[in-house]
Amino acid sequence: xxxxxxxxxxxxxxxxxxxxxxxxxxxxLPQDEATDLSATHYTFLRSFNDGTVFVRRLCxxxxxxxxxxxxxxxxxxxxxxxxxxxxxxxxxxxxxCMQACPFEVPRYEWGSLAPKIQKCRMCYERVxxxxxxxxxxxxxxxATVFGDRDDLIREARSRIxxxxxxxxxxxxxxSEAGGTSVLFLxxxxxxxxxxxMNVPRxxxxxxxxxxxxxxxxxxxxxxxxxxxxxxxxxxxxxxARFEAEERRAGKQVSRESEVRA
Amino acid sequence: MNLxxxxxxxxxxxxxxxxxALGAGAAVERYALGLGATTNLKDTFPWGIWIGFDILVxxxxxxxxxxxxxxxxxxRIERFRPILRPTILTAFLGYLLVIAGLMADLGRPWxxxxxxxxxxxxxxxFEVAWxxxxxxxxxxxxxxxxxxERFRLHRTLxxxxxxxxxxxxxxxxxxxxxxxxxGSLFLIIPGRMHPLWYSNIIPFLFIISCVxxxxxxxxxESFLSSRAFGREVELPLLSELxxxxxxxxxxxxxxxxxxxxxxxxLRYVFMPTYQSAMFLVEILLGVLLPFGLLLVRRVRESxxxxxxxxALVLLGFVAHRMNTAxxxxxxxxxxxxxxxxxxxxxxxxxxxxxxxxFAFVAKYFNVFGExxxxxxxxxxxxxxxxxSEL
Numbered sequence: 334x335x336x337x338x339x340x341x342x343x344x345x346x347x348x349x350x351x352x353x354x355x356x357x358x359x360x361x362l363p364q365d366e367a368t369d370l371s372a373t374h375y376t377f378l379r380s381f382n383d384g385t386v387f388v389r390r391l392c393x394x395x396x397x398x399x400x401x402x403x404x405x406x407x408x409x410x411x412x413x414x415x416x417x418x419x420x421x422x423x424x425x426x427x428x429x430c431m432q433a434c435p436f437e438v439p440r441y442e443w444g445s446l447a448p449k450i451q452k453c454r455m456c457y458e459r460v461x462x463x464x465x466x467x468x469x470x471x472x473x474x475x476a477t478v479f480g481d482r483d484d485l486i487r488e489a490r491s492r493i494x495x496x497x498x499x500x501x502x503x504x505x506x507x508s509e510a511g512g513t514s515v516l517f518l519x520x521x522x523x524x525x526x527x528x529x530m531n532v533p534r535x536x537x538x539x540x541x542x543x544x545x546x547x548x549x550x551x552x553x554x555x556x557x558x559x560x561x562x563x564x565x566x567x568x569x570x571x572x573a574r575f576e577a578e579e580r581r582a583g584k585q586v587s588r589e590s591e592v593r594a
Numbered sequence: 595m596n597l598x599x600x601x602x603x604x605x606x607x608x609x610x611x612x613x614x615a616l617g618a619g620a621a622v623e624r625y626a627l628g629l630g631a632t633t634n635l636k637d638t639f640p641w642g643i644w645i646g647f648d649i650l651v652x653x654x655x656x657x658x659x660x661x662x663x664x665x666x667x668x669x670r671i672e673r674f675r676p677i678l679r680p681t682i683l684t685a686f687l688g689y690l691l692v693i694a695g696l697m698a699d700l701g702r703p704w705x706x707x708x709x710x711x712x713x714x715x716x717x718x719x720f721e722v723a724w725x726x727x728x729x730x731x732x733x734x735x736x737x738x739x740x741x742x743e744r745f746r747l748h749r750t751l752x753x754x755x756x757x758x759x760x761x762x763x764x765x766x767x768x769x770x771x772x773x774x775x776x777g778s779l780f781l782i783i784p785g786r787m788h789p790l791w792y793s794n795i796i797p798f799l800f801i802i803s804c805v806x807x808x809x810x811x812x813x814x815e816s817f818l819s820s821r822a823f824g825r826e827v828e829l830p831l832l833s834e835l836x837x838x839x840x841x842x843x844x845x846x847x848x849x850x851x852x853x854x855x856x857x858x859x860l861r862y863v864f865m866p867t868y869q870s871a872m873f874l875v876e877i878l879l880g881v882l883l884p885f886g887l888l889l890v891r892r893v894r895e896s897x898x899x900x901x902x903x904x905a906l907v908l909l910g911f912v913a914h915r916m917n918t919a920x921x922x923x924x925x926x927x928x929x930x931x932x933x934x935x936x937x938x939x940x941x942x943x944x945x946x947x948x949x950x951x952f953a954f955v956a957k958y959f960n961v962f963g964e965x966x967x968x969x970x971x972x973x974x975x976x977x978x979x980x981x982s983e984l
Contacts, residue, residue: 371637402714402716402717402782403718403782404717404719405722406705406709406712406714423705423708424701425702426702426703426705427701427719429719429779431637432641435786437637441637441640444628444630445630448701538782540784541717541778541782542716544774544778544797545716545721552767552771563667563668563763566670570670
């Protein structure tokens with residue numbers, strides 16, 4: 334299966350919240366008012382410019398996800414559909430994924446005694462069965478479209494090229510964090526819509542791997558160095574002891590000769 | 595002990611008992627009601643003082659363990675032997691408290707053993723977890739002779755003595771890896787941290803600063819236990835540590851400023867922001883002031899001067915770790931964090947428990963007495979004492 338994705342065209346969104354409702358239905362979540370993403374809201378429609386512009390928030394499903402690399406027990410997995418999934422049976426609850434995510438997506442069940450991470454699953458089971466995501470299916474305005482990520486990039490490009498005046502020339506998600514499955518188009522600069530613009534362009538896991546990959550080399554080098562120092566100081570102590578004994582023996586000899594004299 | 599001294603000690607004992615009781619109560623509440631009801635953590639601020647203080651600071655203050663162990667066993671600078679055991683004890687207790695703090699912070703603490711069998715070598719947290727497990731074991735073994743001597747388990751003692759050198763070397767490697775990896779945890783968050791603290795050399799900064807903090811902790815701990823147990827403090831030795839701290843602080847300051855310059859972040863230092871103020875407290879009070887004080891021989895060799903300088907080093911160290919983990923992520927007005935009562939109570943309770951446990955172990959075990967050489971037989975010790983006399 335080719336990796337799938339979502340293309341969200343902010344210029345087409347009419348703010349009907351159908352995506353939120355469909356998402357809640359598909360994931361058995363409560364249908365209630367939200368103020369942001371939460372453990373019970375996998376997607377959230379934020380409004381800007383006095384309620385004329387609407388921006389969906391949801392997991393970006395990075396190509397090389399930071400959460401997958403950050404989780405010490407490997408509770409996150411990038412699936413063949415492109416979805417990034419979380420497995421609570423592995424999770425120990427350190428919340429490093431929440432800290433590490435460049436888009437601040439993972440949410441926590443703070444009220445629970447066995448808390449889990451919650452976030453968009455890009456409708457993994459539906460997509461694996463050949464269907465599209467619930468949000469894309471529900472969108473009446475074609476603002477959220479589901480498809481192969483490659484096709485969606487081409488589609489986004491052609492929309493920008495067809496009417497250059499109605500879009501800014503930027504596909505958000507094309508290269509953010511090394512590329513994400515969810516892509517955005519907008520008429521308004523993304524920084525004015527709350528998108529983080531300082532997300533590195535290269536895959537973020539590289540930032541820690543650069544250091545982590547040096548650990549074995551460091552351990553060996555430090556071990557050799559310390560054993561070497563130990564060898565030298567041990568030898569020195571031995572020599573000092575030997576010399577002291579000699580001196581003592583020498584003194585004894587001289588004392589004996591004194592006695593003899 | 596005179597009356598005033600006894601009263602003072604009773605006062606601190608009662609403070610410790612109150613703090614431990616509050617901490618235990620808060621911990622019970624945390625397990626009964628969950629993290630949401632008892633902490634001020636939230637989705638936009640998932641890590642608080644249990645990570646910033648209990649773990650980052652706790653591990654850092656244990657750094658005296660590997661520094662002094664390497665000095666005595668690897669570099670064989672024997673005159674530091676009198677402070678070896680109390681320092682190892684401090685480090686060991688420090689690590690146990692870190693694990694206790696972690697158990698409060700983890701959302702699913704019963705699954706902590708997953709770290710042993712579910713591996714992800716690409717995660718810095720994986721390195722952190724393994725360093726905690728292995729180094730705590732090493733510290734337990736490094737401290738074990740004190741317990742084995744007490745119960746006259748001579749055969750086991752001989753085994754431990756035989757492996758002392760490899761054990762200490764393993765300890766140095768694990769400990770330095772652990773200190774640096776706590777810094778590396780933050781490498782993956784470039785976007786969210788204030789430029790005064792985010793840097794790609796953060797693991798290196800964590801190592802340098804923990805050496806200064808570990809030694810300062812050794813000094814402070816020596817002063818406190820000299821008061822608690824009515825012992826003479828090893829002033830000349832501790833002054834020497836003060837001199838080492840001067841060098842380490844100088845190195846730290848230079849690297850820190852160079853790092854800020856190379857990232858063009860020096861301009862954030864004097865901005866009228868909360869972050870700048872916290873940075874200045876950290877660097878002026880916690881690095882430059884103790885550096886200047888310890889540079890003066892009269893200060894370094896006086897009891898009060900040395901004690902307060904070391905305390906300032908600790909303050910700077912605590913400020914650096916807390917600023918890295920908390921201040922650097924705060925953002926007015928939507929991203930602020932103030933610890934809850936329960937978070938503070940658990941943290942203070944654990945600290946009080948640490949002091950109490952230290953006092954208990956020091957009372958019933960030979961922590962301060964003339965520690966016999968671990969790897970050598972008694973007659974050799976006699977020889978080396980003779981040698982030093984000759």
